Amino acid sequence: MKNFIKHDFEQRTSLSSESKWSLLLSTLRSISEALKLSVIFHILRQIIHFGSWRIFPIALIRKLRPPLASSDENKQSLLGIIDEKEIAEELRQNSVSVIGLLPPEFVARLRQITDRLPYEEYQLVHQINNEVRLLTQDPGIMKVLRAYLKCEPVLLEASLFVSKSEKSLPQDGQNSFHFDYAGWESLNVFVYLTDVTENSSYHEVAQGSHRDVRFRDIVRGSLSIEEGKQRFGRAIQPITGPAGTLFFENTEAFHRRNRGNERRVMLNLLFASHQSLLSHGRASPEQLEIRNQAFKSLGVL
Numbered sequence: 001m002k003n004f005i006k007h008d009f010e011q012r013t014s015l016s017s018e019s020k021w022s023l024l025l026s027t028l029r030s031i032s033e034a035l036k037l038s039v040i041f042h043i044l045r046q047i048i049h050f051g052s053w054r055i056f057p058i059a060l061i062r063k064l065r066p067p068l069a070s071s072d073e074n075k076q077s078l079l080g081i082i083d084e085k086e087i088a089e090e091l092r093q094n095s096v097s098v099i100g101l102l103p104p105e106f107v108a109r110l111r112q113i114t115d116r117l118p119y120e121e122y123q124l125v126h127q128i129n130n131e132v133r134l135l136t137q138d139p140g141i142m143k144v145l146r147a148y149l150k151c152e153p154v155l156l157e158a159s160l161f162v163s164k165s166e167k168s169l170p171q172d173g174q175n176s177f178h179f180d181y182a183g184w185e186s187l188n189v190f191v192y193l194t195d196v197t198e199n200s201s202y203h204e205v206a207q208g209s210h211r212d213v214r215f216r217d218i219v220r221g222s223l224s225i226e227e228g229k230q231r232f233g234r235a236i237q238p239i240t241g242p243a244g245t246l247f248f249e250n251t252e253a254f255h256r257r258n259r260g261n262e263r264r265v266m267l268n269l270l271f272a273s274h275q276s277l278l279s280h281g282r283a284s285p286e287q288l289e290i291r292n293q294a295f296k297s298l299g300v301l
């Protein structure tokens, strides 16, 4: 009993110190944005991140955090039967791999909630939704992540983006070609939860562009649609598909969101090769409260 209490106390203590660190980082991010320091900080961080020296920390992480031999690997995956090595190779070459459709009954369960959610970005949804949690732990997804990252992956984000028709809205940063990054290496798992056609806010990616991030790109941050078309040409792949379409993408590839004319819901799971101190605090308490209120109002929390 004593041991249990001690263990419980230690666990709660470590959780609370982690959430304190997250809160501190989240506050520092808000302050630096208000003081316009975030742009300079962002550029410096990207110079460090994309420098040729990155091969050393990547190799070190692979050594320190080798992929775990999971007992789940033989369990059935929502992706069906996949060849993770082939998918990992496709990702290395093309930055993206479209896997196909998740089982319809699984998508229907998820859509019972997501079809009713108000326009918003909901973060860390795996904490409050069982289907999203299952996806974050899916044996097939884990196999692809391990084959690609060559280390044990860490989940950093599980966000639901519920966006409205953007046709009459001014263009925002997500509509231009840009790249993101997390940890030293990272992969996104995207799932459309509405049917996405060429009229929708579909995701578009420049194949192979994660290997072509230049110094000028780091300073500028993004490319206009026209510049992106000139530079990447036929490598640009618009991704459309019915609800349940799942694809993997290297976070560092140039991508953009089309300004579509209808409501679109997309799930974004972000996995990285490790969790750095700076990757905490991505979701603020206010954002988590908005998430909780929305799910409560639907009677699912």
Ligand SMILES: [Fe+2]
Pocket: 178, 179, 180, 255
């Ligand atoms: Fe992005």
